[in-house]
Amino acid sequence: MLRSLLLFLSRQSWLRHWVETSPAADRLTSRFIAGHTLEREVSVCQRLNRDGILASLDHLGESVTSLQEAGSSRDAYLAALDRIAALGLQATVSVKLTQLGLDFSEAECEANVERLVARAQQIGSVVEVDMESSKYLDRTLGLVARLHARYASVRAVIQAYLYRSEGDVANLCRLGIPVRLCKGAYREPSDLAFPRKKEVDGNYLLLMRNLFEQGANPAIASHDERIVQQAIAIVRERKIAPDRFEFQMLYGVRRDLQRMLIRDGYRLRLYVPYGDAWYPYFMRRLAERPANVVFLARNLLKS
Numbered sequence: 001m002l003r004s005l006l007l008f009l010s011r012q013s014w015l016r017h018w019v020e021t022s023p024a025a026d027r028l029t030s031r032f033i034a035g036h037t038l039e040r041e042v043s044v045c046q047r048l049n050r051d052g053i054l055a056s057l058d059h060l061g062e063s064v065t066s067l068q069e070a071g072s073s074r075d076a077y078l079a080a081l082d083r084i085a086a087l088g089l090q091a092t093v094s095v096k097l098t099q100l101g102l103d104f105s106e107a108e109c110e111a112n113v114e115r116l117v118a119r120a121q122q123i124g125s126v127v128e129v130d131m132e133s134s135k136y137l138d139r140t141l142g143l144v145a146r147l148h149a150r151y152a153s154v155r156a157v158i159q160a161y162l163y164r165s166e167g168d169v170a171n172l173c174r175l176g177i178p179v180r181l182c183k184g185a186y187r188e189p190s191d192l193a194f195p196r197k198k199e200v201d202g203n204y205l206l207l208m209r210n211l212f213e214q215g216a217n218p219a220i221a222s223h224d225e226r227i228v229q230q231a232i233a234i235v236r237e238r239k240i241a242p243d244r245f246e247f248q249m250l251y252g253v254r255r256d257l258q259r260m261l262i263r264d265g266y267r268l269r270l271y272v273p274y275g276d277a278w279y280p281y282f283m284r285r286l287a288e289r290p291a292n293v294v295f296l297a298r299n300l301l302k303s
Ligand SMILES: Cc1cc2nc3c(=O)[nH]c(=O)nc-3n(C[C@H](O)[C@H](O)[C@H](O)COP(=O)(O)OP(=O)(O)OC[C@H]3O[C@@H](n4cnc5c(N)ncnc54)[C@H](O)[C@@H]3O)c2cc1C
Pocket: 129, 130, 131, 132, 157, 159, 182, 183, 184, 185, 186, 221, 222, 223, 224, 225, 248, 249, 250, 253, 254, 270, 271, 284, 285, 286, 288, 289, 292
């Protein structure tokens, strides 16, 4: 119930505008979001790198309203890649195709992403293409496959809640495309996605096993302790070296588990968002864990 309400609110533009411009916002969001500017983001990533943690920079924004806005997003990411190169950050960038114009022109969106992937390749970084709702899935995987064939330097995302993901994982493994495996954060109908969490978790474990058997540098993106422990059991059993895969988590989420992984010598990458358009991202994080609403309420009361 609460999850549905929060996901509904995440799509309300009137609320988004009001909250994003609220002076109290920084205090509410700083746990999950590095800040408004690239420089703030960079300093968080430098701190993470010093602690032995890799980063993925996410310039917040999705579903832009024009190709011009999509071009601005592309430029923001080019600036981020320049900073990664200049400072030698251990970092990738994560992009959403709707932020780079997919709703307006598939060709222009691809041209935008191509510029980022080409730049990432030059500097030894990677563009991770986030997966959005299922209506974008085929176009997203198609674009990733074309760019991978030309540049490598790109990573796909698979959502374990979708029935079709087993086939998609097999296909990506066959093409040698690295995959980030997550559970999935959008509201999908039951003819496309497992309705029960237990089934999603079960499918995640199956896909994770397949990725460890056939995938290229899989990224296990989850804060689920059971999944993390299973991944560790698989890599021990199969003697997979720690530099052949990575764990990924969101900035600010399960910091205890993050510390445990670093202490035990595993590669961990944090997805670190920054920018002004933080509202939909923030609301999805609240929807994932209702206890975060209590955390939010406490901070509001402190104001
Ligand atoms: C690096 C990364 C990239 C992602 N990219 C995508 C993407 O491209 N597309 C997409 O659809 N989804 C993406 N997601 C989101 C993902 O699909 C899930 O919605 C989210 O990670 C929660 O699932 P979980 O695996 O952590 O397991 P869950 O079963 O949801 O959570 C397990 C435990 O983790 C903790 N936890 C989980 N979420 C939170 C939170 N927000 N705050 C505090 N604690 C929490 C709780 O202790 C919870 O019990 C990404 C997630 C990560 C980590």
